[in-house]
Amino acid sequence: MSPSRSRNQTELDEEDYGPSRTQQRREALAVLVLAQQLVDLQPSRLAKLALPDDVRHEIDVTRRTPSHGAKKRQLAFLAKVMRRYGEEDFAAVRAELGENREKQRQETAAMHRLEAMRDRLIAEDEAALSELIAEHPQVDRQHLRSLVRQARVEKDTPNKPPRAYREIFQLLKDLAKADDSAEG
Secondary structure, X not given: OOOOOOHHHHHHHHOOOOOOHHHHHHHHHHHHHHHHHHHHOOHHHHHHOOOXXXXXXXXXXXXXXXXXXXXXXXXXXXHHHHHOOOHHHOHHHHHHHHHHHHHXXXXXXXXXXXXXXXXXXHHOOXXXXXXXXXXXOOOOHHHHHHHHHHHHHHHHOOOOOOHHHHHHHHHHHHHHHHHHHHHO
16 A cells, blocks of 8 residues: 555545446436437337337326426436336437437438529529439429429519429429439
C-alpha cells in the first residue's frame, strides 16, 4: 500500500459497487424514452415487435389513459416494468426502431428532392424539363409540358386550386417508384 493512499480508499478501489447513480439515471431515462416511442408507435407496427406480454399490456393501458398527469405516471410505470427485463430483451426492438427512423429520413429526403424538381420544372423553362426527359425517356412529354403550363397559370391565379401542381408531384413520384422497381 502506498503511503499517499489511505486504507479506506484502497478498500473502495477493490470493491465493485456496480454502475454509478448517474449511469443508472441515464439507463432509466433511455428506457423511458423507449417506452414513449413504443406508446407513440402505430398499432400495426407495434404488433410486429417482439415484446413481453406485460409490457404490451402496459402500453395499451398507457394509450388509453386520458389525463396528461396520469399518462405521465403510467408511462413511468411502463418504464419500470420494462426495466425488469434485460437490455438484450429490447435490443431487437431498438434496432427495429432505429432502422425505421433511418428509412423515414431517406423517404423524407426523397420527397424533398421530388418537390425541388417540381418547383424547378415550374420556375425554369426548358433546362429542368430537358433534364427530366433525358433521365426518363418514357415520360409523356406532351402531358408533362401541359401540366407545367397549367401549374404556372395556377401559381399566378390565387383562387385556383393547385391541381396541376399536385399532378406533377404525383407524376414525379410514379417515375421515381418505377426507377426503384427497375433497380430492385
